[in-house]
Amino acid sequence: MARYLTRRLALSLVTLWILSMLVFAGARLLPGDVGRAMLGPFADPAAVATLNHQLGTDRPLLVQYVDWIGDFVTGDLGQSYSYRAPVAQFLWPALLNSAKLALVAFCMVVPLGILGGVMGALYRDRAIDRILSVTGMVATVVPEFVSGLVLLLIFAVWLHWFPLSATAPADAGVLTQFYHLILPSIPLVLILFGYIARMTRTGMIEALDADYTRTAILKGLPRATVIRRHVLRNALLPTISVISTQTVYLIGGLVVIEILFRYQGIGSLIYTAANKKDFPILQAGIMSIGVLFTIMTILADLLYAALNPRIRFGGDG
Numbered sequence: 516m517a518r519y520l521t522r523r524l525a526l527s528l529v530t531l532w533i534l535s536m537l538v539f540a541g542a543r544l545l546p547g548d549v550g551r552a553m554l555g556p557f558a559d560p561a562a563v564a565t566l567n568h569q570l571g572t573d574r575p576l577l578v579q580y581v582d583w584i585g586d587f588v589t590g591d592l593g594q595s596y597s598y599r600a601p602v603a604q605f606l607w608p609a610l611l612n613s614a615k616l617a618l619v620a621f622c623m624v625v626p627l628g629i630l631g632g633v634m635g636a637l638y639r640d641r642a643i644d645r646i647l648s649v650t651g652m653v654a655t656v657v658p659e660f661v662s663g664l665v666l667l668l669i670f671a672v673w674l675h676w677f678p679l680s681a682t683a684p685a686d687a688g689v690l691t692q693f694y695h696l697i698l699p700s701i702p703l704v705l706i707l708f709g710y711i712a713r714m715t716r717t718g719m720i721e722a723l724d725a726d727y728t729r730t731a732i733l734k735g736l737p738r739a740t741v742i743r744r745h746v747l748r749n750a751l752l753p754t755i756s757v758i759s760t761q762t763v764y765l766i767g768g769l770v771v772i773e774i775l776f777r778y779q780g781i782g783s784l785i786y787t788a789a790n791k792k793d794f795p796i797l798q799a800g801i802m803s804i805g806v807l808f809t810i811m812t813i814l815a816d817l818l819y820a821a822l823n824p825r826i827r828f829g830g831d832g
Contacts, residue, residue, distance in 0.1 A: 523816055527809045534805045535587070539580050542794050549596060552792040570596055572794070583795075587802060593795035597788075602795045605784060610803060613773070613780035616681065617765035619693060620700040624707045625758060629751070631708065632715020633742075636750075639720060648716075651709030662702040663775045670698055681776035699776040703769075707761050714757045718750035725749070759815030 549572045550563035567573045571582075586593060592602035631651065635644040654662075670676045677698040683691050722728060723746055731741045770782035781800055788796035 519820060520813075520817065523813050527813060531802075531805055531809060535584050535802060536580070538798050538801045538805075539576075539583065542792075542797050543576060549792045549794070553596060583798065587799070592799040595793055595796050597791045597793045597796075602799045605796060606781075606799050606803060609779060609781045609784040609800070612778065613765075613769055613782065615692065616696050616699060616703075616769060616772070616778065616780060617762065619696045620703040620707075620765050621762060623700060624704040624711065627704065628708050628711025629715050629754065631712035632717075632754070633719055633747075635712065635716040636719030636723060637742075639716075644716075647712060651712045654705040655709035657705065659702040659706060659771045660775060662705050663699070663772055666698055666701055667775070679777075681773075681778035699772050699778065702772060703765055707765075710757055710761060711754060714754045715750065718753050719746060722746040722750040755815050755818055759811045762811055 548563065548567070549570060550566035551558065554563055554566060564573070571579065583593070592606060594600065595602050595605065598605070631647045635647045638644050667679065671679045678695055681695050681699040683695040687695075728741060728745055731745050732738075736744075769778075769780055770786050772778070773780040773783040774786065781804065785797060785800040787793075788800065
């Protein structure tokens with residue numbers, strides 16, 4: 516397991532290094548000029564050049580990259596160009612807000628997705644299986660902004676069951692915050708339900724058709740015991756990987772939802788930083804999502820290897 520973990524960590528570090536280069540290069544390829552974006556389109560060119568020099572954006576790109584990645588590794592996220600304040604002051608609250616929204620959606624979609632996949636496998640090729648498959652497929656292909664707008668119109672504007680904004684008052688309790696996050700969580704649930712249900716259904720069908728399942732049934736074990744002890748353990752192995760990657764999507768892929776529901780999360784922060792060419796916030800936000808994705812992937816791989824020792828032992832061979 517130590518060798519397996521070492522290899523995964525090494526691969527993850529290489530992946531993050533490549534991501535850092537792509538993020539840095541992509542930020543510099545954005546159209547426009549930092550000084551011009553901050554001072555406005557009618558600012559004097561000399562003032563724009565002076566501001567760019569003060570910010571260091573006129574230095575060679577390699578120098579800028581080395582300075583930025585060195586500071587990022589040591590935990591220094593830099594100063595925001597737009598707000599002239601530490602990036603961490605904006606990044607951590609935004610990540611926390613997105614994590615709250617992701618947690619609500621996660622707690623809704625994982626049980627529903629697994630239950631849908633299990634029901635589809637147990638009643639495969641029947642009406643309930645077809646309904647779940649079609650529902651999951653349709654929900655997956657509908658963009659978040661479409662389902663989000665429909666939900667806002669029906670449940671917030673017409674029925675007044677939920678608030679228009681996902682942002683709760685500053686002194687709101689846990690239940691009030693949860694109430695504000697229910698409606699924006701549903702579009703995320705609709706997108707991810709189909710993936711999780713489909714993977715669970717496939718794994719369940721393979722496990723139900725396996726020899727060890729037939730042996731357990733022939734021994735006279737109750738059907739519920741066979742499914743709980745023998746089928747689910749093996750059927751959920753591929754689902755773990757899907758859940759881990761989609762969990763990071765819940766945190767990082769919330770731009771549309773957070774803007775639509777006026778929620779101050781990491782998605783809306785990155786979007787605003789890109790518009791203002793605020794490189795420190797933009798780079799720190801995307802890299803933070805990359806680090807979260809890496810951590811979740813490693814945890815999923817370790818859990819996968821713990822449940823299926825053939826993975827790690829086969830890799831050591």
